[in-house]
Amino acid sequence: xxxxxxxxxxxxxxxxxxxxxxxxxxxxxxxxxxxxxxxxxxxxxxxxxxxxxxxxxxxxxxxxxxxxxxxxxxxxxxxxxxxxxxxx
Numbered sequence: 538x539x540x541x542x543x544x545x546x547x548x549x550x551x552x553x554x555x556x557x558x559x560x561x562x563x564x565x566x567x568x569x570x571x572x573x574x575x576x577x578x579x580x581x582x583x584x585x586x587x588x589x590x591x592x593x594x595x596x597x598x599x600x601x602x603x604x605x606x607x608x609x610x611x612x613x614x615x616x617x618x619x620x621x622x623x624x625x
Contacts, residue, residue, distance in 0.1 A: 549592045555583035 557579040562572040
């Protein structure tokens, strides 16, 4: 990288000051969740954000499949259903 070139944002969304994130620790074999921590609420600007550039790294096919399920059925329902079945 050239030090004279300003850094460019590469994430798909512009930054809106939202610090929301979740760190989930789980047991790989059983799927048992050991810990969830982080900032779990988004700010208003984040909820209104739109995709401004394509992601630098394509989604893994399984992540894409789960995302489509969440869009079809509703994220909260699918997340807890898959979590219960230890598929998420």
